[in-house]
Amino acid sequence: MLKRVHFPPSILPYLLVAPQVAITLIFFIWPAAEALYQSFLIEDAFGLSTEFVWFENFDALFKDPQYTGAFLRTAFFSGAVAFLSLSLAIVLAGFADRVVRGATVYRTLLIWPYAIAPVLAGALWAFMFNPTLGIISYALEFINVDWNYKVNGRQAMALVIMAAAWKQVAYNFLFYLAAMQSIPKSVIEAAAIDGAGPIRRFWTIIFPLVSPTTFFLLVINAVYAFFDTFGIIDAVTQGGPANATTILVYKVYNDGFVGLDLGGSAAQSVILMALVIAMTVVQFRFIEKKVEY
Amino acid sequence: MASLTLKDLYKSYGNTEVLHGISGEIQDGEFVVIVGPSGCGKSTLLRMIAGLEIISAGEVYIGDRKVNDLEPADRDIAMVFQNYALYPHMSVRQNMAYGLKIRGISKKEINRRVEEAADILEIREYLDRKPRQLSGGQRQRVAMGRAIVREPEVFLFDEPLSNLDAKLRVQMRLEIRKLQQRLGVTAVYVTHDQVEAMTLGDRLMVLNAGYVEQFGTPLELYERPASLFVAGFIGSPAMNFLEAKGQPDGMLQLENGVVISGAKSEGPVTLGMRPEHLIEDTEGPIRIEVSVLEQLGANTLIHGTLEGTEREMVASLPGIHQLEPGRVLGFLIRPDELHQFDSKTGKRL
Ligand SMILES: Nc1ncnc2c1ncn2[C@@H]1O[C@H](COP(=O)(O)OP(=O)(O)OP(=O)(O)O)[C@@H](O)[C@H]1O
Numbered sequence A: 001m002l003k004r005v006h007f008p009p010s011i012l013p014y015l016l017v018a019p020q021v022a023i024t025l026i027f028f029i030w031p032a033a034e035a036l037y038q039s040f041l042i043e044d045a046f047g048l049s050t051e052f053v054w055f056e057n058f059d060a061l062f063k064d065p066q067y068t069g070a071f072l073r074t075a076f077f078s079g080a081v082a083f084l085s086l087s088l089a090i091v092l093a094g095f096a097d098r099v100v101r102g103a104t105v106y107r108t109l110l111i112w113p114y115a116i117a118p119v120l121a122g123a124l125w126a127f128m129f130n131p132t133l134g135i136i137s138y139a140l141e142f143i144n145v146d147w148n149y150k151v152n153g154r155q156a157m158a159l160v161i162m163a164a165a166w167k168q169v170a171y172n173f174l175f176y177l178a179a180m181q182s183i184p185k186s187v188i189e190a191a192a193i194d195g196a197g198p199i200r201r202f203w204t205i206i207f208p209l210v211s212p213t214t215f216f217l218l219v220i221n222a223v224y225a226f227f228d229t230f231g232i233i234d235a236v237t238q239g240g241p242a243n244a245t246t247i248l249v250y251k252v253y254n255d256g257f258v259g260l261d262l263g264g265s266a267a268q269s270v271i272l273m274a275l276v277i278a279m280t281v282v283q284f285r286f287i288e289k290k291v292e293y
Numbered sequence B: 001m002a003s004l005t006l007k008d009l010y011k012s013y014g015n016t017e018v019l020h021g022i023s024g025e026i027q028d029g030e031f032v033v034i035v036g037p038s039g040c041g042k043s044t045l046l047r048m049i050a051g052l053e054i055i056s057a058g059e060v061y062i063g064d065r066k067v068n069d070l071e072p073a074d075r076d077i078a079m080v081f082q083n084y085a086l087y088p089h090m091s092v093r094q095n096m097a098y099g100l101k102i103r104g105i106s107k108k109e110i111n112r113r114v115e116e117a118a119d120i121l122e123i124r125e126y127l128d129r130k131p132r133q134l135s136g137g138q139r140q141r142v143a144m145g146r147a148i149v150r151e152p153e154v155f156l157f158d159e160p161l162s163n164l165d166a167k168l169r170v171q172m173r174l175e176i177r178k179l180q181q182r183l184g185v186t187a188v189y190v191t192h193d194q195v196e197a198m199t200l201g202d203r204l205m206v207l208n209a210g211y212v213e214q215f216g217t218p219l220e221l222y223e224r225p226a227s228l229f230v231a232g233f234i235g236s237p238a239m240n241f242l243e244a245k246g247q248p249d250g251m252l253q254l255e256n257g258v259v260i261s262g263a264k265s266e267g268p269v270t271l272g273m274r275p276e277h278l279i280e281d282t283e284g285p286i287r288i289e290v291s292v293l294e295q296l297g298a299n300t301l302i303h304g305t306l307e308g309t310e311r312e313m314v315a316s317l318p319g320i321h322q323l324e325p326g327r328v329l330g331f332l333i334r335p336d337e338l339h340q341f342d343s344k345t346g347k348r349l
């Protein structure tokens, strides 16, 4: 049993947390409540009258094949981004863990992408892959790849996945490197003496031992792909061509600010909110439990 | 099983050389202990044999195979690490089977070997546990088991007992020795503990600052230490050292002017006398002024100074003695138990 310590009532603690509470209220709770409220309204095309419709907006969303399409697309996009950036990061960390000399240079170079704003990262990739000007498009021509992500939806998706994954590699790399360096060197050496080559050591020793990190990063990366990739998509494809890269966050923006369907857009953002809350809960649950090995 | 040959091994890290030409032959089935103070290069030497460190110069042979350029896996060795280095995510059984699986040994044979090793080491009931569910001593056994099942040519141990408590250490020490004799495998064992070294080793390689001081049986090291370093390192309580001068008439003049017989050369020498070799004798020329007694039951350690000097001396007398501080006792020493070393080089005379 914990003993309770009683302090005389004082307003100091309330004063101390007040700024944080104010910020949360103004920048999070208020807009969230507003969105929730909006999601129950339908506004006519001219913005002249609004009607309270309960769950009609949500109902319409789930009946809209565009929306369910965006849902699946987002799932695919997040999965691909997480998989690509995690696998790249773990391979790079595996090498960095073995390198002794020049490790700092190598690490610094790898960490740079993380410091770049999403929009800039998007612009960078858009530029490299620009169908007419891009250096990579130019190179692709030589191997007879007909590259034009502005008309080819699959190529557009591939491009935003690469851009989004690239930006996240640095972050994942740092976590993986730290996890690998906390594995005692002698465990790896024992495996080497037992006859395991580098690749086998990686799969049978290192990979299982960093699995808690993998799980943690999986959630982080999924959240990132769901929410933080707006800038990249906006800079590279604006959701196109033909909605091929319109993921949920982008659709919220597009329907609300371009299509001016405020009620529908608000309903979408409420769903996203529910998703992020769910993911956070999952993450905290598992981090507290720790993955057993 | 195989012999192990070290030929003039050097090791440098960058510009610092830490091993300066180590040579030695280890016979098939022999148990050799590498012993020396912390930082003298014991682990480095062992890891070079294992293939975990690059050999800067020199050669290592296992049997008549030169193994310098072989991967650790191809050297047919097994190693027990100080921190055990068990695979934390695998059960005890999987830990022991790991190396066998990689070598493509059949499931049946793997099971047979794992269970046999588990019986020898009495860890059968823990086979399905994870390492973190074991005590230090049990982990130690699993680490040994992992080495045994491989049936290697050479066993390497790097201070495998230093994380255990004193009692368990003594017990495991005996078990390791029994096990090695039973398997008849060549073993190289690193420790900084001279008692462990003396009790375990067929032969001891005493290392000091990257040089071999002496390589011989425990008795050779005890009876004829090749240098001041070995003399001081082997034996407990440690040997007494005193400065003396060899006289032309074959006598040795001690620091307090007293002379004893047995000079081997003229000029300054360092004398070494083991506490247990000092024989009490009222007429004895080596006179010690008693300061403190340590009663060990079977014998008594007498701490004091050489009469008329500040030179600290220890003598060990069998049985129980009661002496008041300040008393002066006389001691004798047999000439063959009086060690003499060159004061400058530290080499035995
Ligand atoms: N990777 C390294 N880089 C540079 N110097 C090293 C390296 N590893 C060991 N040394 C040096 O080599 C010397 C021998 O080290 P080693 O680990 O072999 O000592 P040891 O005899 O095993 O000591 P201990 O009993 O403390 O384990 C030490 O002086 C150490 O500082």
Ligand SMILES: [Mg+2]
Pocket (backbone or CB within 6 Å): B042, B043, B044
């Ligand atoms: Mg060591």
